[in-house]
Amino acid sequence: xxxxxxxxxxxxTASLSAxxxxxxxxxxxxxxxxxxxxxxxxxxxxxxxxxxLATLGITYWASRRTKSTADFYTAGGxxxxxxxxxxxxxxxxxxxxxxxxxxxxxxxxFDGFIYAISFFVGWPIILFLMAERLRNLGKFTFADIASxxxxxxxxxxxxxxxxxxxxCFYLIVQMVGAGQLIQLLFGLEYNIAVIAVGVLMxxxxxxxxxxxxxxVQIIKACxxxxxxxxxxxxxxxxxxxxxxxxxxxxxxxxxxxxxxxxPGSLMxxxxxxxxxxxxxxxxxxxxxxxxxxxxxxxxxxxxxKSVFYATGFIGFFFLVVMxxxxxxxxxxxQDPQFFENxxxxxxxxxxxxxxVMHLAKAVGGDVxxxxxxxxxxxxxxxxxxxxxxxGASAISHDLxxxxxxxxxxxxxxxxxxxxxxxxxxxxxxxxxxILFKDQNVAFLVALAFGVAASVNFPVxxxxxxxxxxxxxxxxxxxxxxxVSAVGLxxxxxxxxxxxxxxxxxVFPYDHPAIISxxxxxxxxxxxxxxxxxxxxxxxxxxxxxxxxxxQTGLGASExxxx
Amino acid sequence: xxxxxxxxxxxxxxxxKEMVGKRTRFAILLSLLVLVPYYAFMMVTAFRPxxxxxxLGEGSVLTWGWPLGVVLVVGPWLLTGVYVxxxxxxxxxxxxxxxxxxxx
Numbered sequence: 001x002x003x004x005x006x007x008x009x010x011x012x013t014a015s016l017s018a019x020x021x022x023x024x025x026x027x028x029x030x031x032x033x034x035x036x037x038x039x040x041x042x043x044x045x046x047x048x049x050x051x052x053l054a055t056l057g058i059t060y061w062a063s064r065r066t067k068s069t070a071d072f073y074t075a076g077g078x079x080x081x082x083x084x085x086x087x088x089x090x091x092x093x094x095x096x097x098x099x100x101x102x103x104x105x106x107x108x109x110f111d112g113f114i115y116a117i118s119f120f121v122g123w124p125i126i127l128f129l130m131a132e133r134l135r136n137l138g139k140f141t142f143a144d145i146a147s148x149x150x151x152x153x154x155x156x157x158x159x160x161x162x163x164x165x166x167x168c169f170y171l172i173v174q175m176v177g178a179g180q181l182i183q184l185l186f187g188l189e190y191n192i193a194v195i196a197v198g199v200l201m202x203x204x205x206x207x208x209x210x211x212x213x214x215x216v217q218i219i220k221a222c223x224x225x226x227x228x229x230x231x232x233x234x235x236x237x238x239x240x241x242x243x244x245x246x247x248x249x250x251x252x253x254x255x256x257x258x259x260x261x262x263p264g265s266l267m268x269x270x271x272x273x274x275x276x277x278x279x280x281x282x283x284x285x286x287x288x289x290x291x292x293x294x295x296x297x298x299x300x301x302x303x304x305k306s307v308f309y310a311t312g313f314i315g316f317f318f319l320v321v322m323x324x325x326x327x328x329x330x331x332x333x334q335d336p337q338f339f340e341n342x343x344x345x346x347x348x349x350x351x352x353x354x355x356v357m358h359l360a361k362a363v364g365g366d367v368x369x370x371x372x373x374x375x376x377x378x379x380x381x382x383x384x385x386x387x388x389x390x391g392a393s394a395i396s397h398d399l400x401x402x403x404x405x406x407x408x409x410x411x412x413x414x415x416x417x418x419x420x421x422x423x424x425x426x427x428x429x430x431x432x433x434i435l436f437k438d439q440n441v442a443f444l445v446a447l448a449f450g451v452a453a454s455v456n457f458p459v460x461x462x463x464x465x466x467x468x469x470x471x472x473x474x475x476x477x478x479x480x481x482x483v484s485a486v487g488l489x490x491x492x493x494x495x496x497x498x499x500x501x502x503x504x505x506v507f508p509y510d511h512p513a514i515i516s517x518x519x520x521x522x523x524x525x526x527x528x529x530x531x532x533x534x535x536x537x538x539x540x541x542x543x544x545x546x547x548x549x550x551q552t553g554l555g556a557s558e559x560x561x562x
Numbered sequence: 563x564x565x566x567x568x569x570x571x572x573x574x575x576x577x578x579k580e581m582v583g584k585r586t587r588f589a590i591l592l593s594l595l596v597l598v599p600y601y602a603f604m605m606v607t608a609f610r611p612x613x614x615x616x617x618l619g620e621g622s623v624l625t626w627g628w629p630l631g632v633v634l635v636v637g638p639w640l641l642t643g644v645y646v647x648x649x650x651x652x653x654x655x656x657x658x659x660x661x662x663x664x665x666x
Contacts, residue, residue: 124638128589261625262615263607270608
């Protein structure tokens with residue numbers, strides 16, 4: 001592997017996490033840089049410690065309320081729509097949104113907005129087509145729905161491995177991003193940062209389960225929204241709250257001038273753009289930790305409300321980020337103190353992901369910079385906790401309780417396995433985070449979303465919408481989606497050129513979804529319609545019962561009483 | 563009464579069919595109202611970027627792209643509100659009626 005793709009292209013990709021992989025690649029040339037360890041930032045560490053103490057307190061409180069498996073996996077279904085909406089927003093908005101997206105707007109102007117919109121537009125679709133069915137059919141994991149009327153052993157095993165694959169890729173990206181970011185903002189060693197993130201994640205998930213994870217995500221979402229809005233107000237006041245003044249000064253300050261006001265080169269290739277947007281749209285709908293959030297509310301009504309709130313928070317925050325990015329062009333881009341050797345237009349201190357942090361320092365001083373750094377750390381913790389919980393439930397609920405024990409495991413046994421699984425995932429995340437230090441992990445983002453869109457999403461949506469889906473079709477299609485998504489990512493520029501060092505990529509697009517997702521649907525359909533077995537007939541006949549439950553909520557799991 | 567026969571009765575119930583039909587059509591309509599403008603916007607950025615580069619007025623630097631982008635965020639969010647409003651009142655009321663009637 002061509003290691004040492006140091007610096008901010010790497011951090012950009014890592015911290016952008018799932019959001020803007022194409023941006024990272026497309027903007028690659030412009031954002032090279034070397035991360036230097038910063039001096040220890042005392043106010044940032046102090047504020048972060050306050051966050052850690054508060055969340056550990058919540059975890060202690062949550063651990064006393066977490067008695068059953070339902071409490072552990074879904075907070076007993078007792079989260080309200082509004083709380084869940086905040087938690088979904090907290091799960092979805094990673095440090096990427098704050099750092100990477102502002103950096104993208106700072107560097108490219110309007111193109112950053114196009115990414116934000118693509119990252120956002122999947123949410124209404126999840127509400128219209130999936131939210132109530134997910135809530136009515138699911139209990140703890142997305143495999144519950146995929147295997148609802150299909151073969152419990154084979155489909156559940158396959159779905160669980162689909163979840164674990166996505167969780168694993170996504171965790172590596174987050175851990176590596178966390179290590180880099182913390183090194184940069186707090187001045188801590190990379191390895192110490194990765195271990196700290198891993199250990200805190202283990203504590204939240206193992207002791208507090210879904211209750212603690214939800215509250216960590218809610219607090220983080222509030223901090224991120226509050227901090228973002230405050231920063232926007234401080235920055236925007238410099239322009240007298242006038243968009244005309246803001247944009248005209250930005251055009252004057254940016255080296256690309258008026259070009260920042262219109263679409264640029266990022267969208268030049270329509271096939272690539274469509275593949276990216278398919279991957280983001282349907283990959284989002286296939287992320288196990290996001291789907292799991294739908295089981296934490298008491299009924300379909302609250303599930304719908306939670307998407308309404310989540311969509312509002314996410315969309316609003318993206319608009320705030322646009323103002324931050326454009327303001328940074330004027331305020332940060334013309335201030336020599338933020339550039340290496342004080343050279344305007346040279347390298348930003350700390351790398352190309354830093355505009356929003358420099359903006360915080362410029363308008364709010366060191367204390368505000370420390371606050372925003374602490375928020376970025378909290379953000380990573382919330383995202384990895386959700387991932388670890390989704391992974392642990394795939395192991396304990398799907399693989400252990402349902403596949404190995406065939407449903408005969410006691411609740412206490414299942415809880416014990418869950419806790420071992422959470423600790424194991426935490427340890428694996430730490431080890432992988434350290435192993436992947438200084439590696440280019442951009443391809444893992446494409447992999448996580450490619451697998452989510454091509455393996456998890458097709459079986460999920462077809463099991464809910466198509467009576468003809470059979471076990472054989474689901475397995476064939478899932479394998480076709482997995483092999484093509486992984487294969488195409490290996491042949492794509494992100495791995496073939498940037499990791500393996502070949503001059504020309506075999507597959508020209510970084511996102512495989514346009515091919516792999518279509519293939520998964522096609523093979524699932526073929527495998528199902530040619531399946532004439534008695535099992536296939538029984539599975540088709542079982543659709544009606546599932547359909548009635550999906551539509552009416554009859555027999556759906558209720559909220560546990562406390 | 564067993565669950566099974568309840569389900570058969572729900573499936574045959576005219577109000578169930580009415581509720582599912584209305585809700586499905588509404589969900590598809592709203593999805594199209596989100597996806598068609600979004601993909602149209604993406605195609606314009608790829609093939610006709612100059613359309614989005616036109617300024618809002620003489621002497622202004624603001625281009626059409628920005629307000630249109632805001633519409634593509636705020637519009638779909640308002641549509642989620644419209645869906646939740648109707649699903650949580652009208653459709654859920656029908657749903658509860660069906661469930662009550664088949665249990666009698």
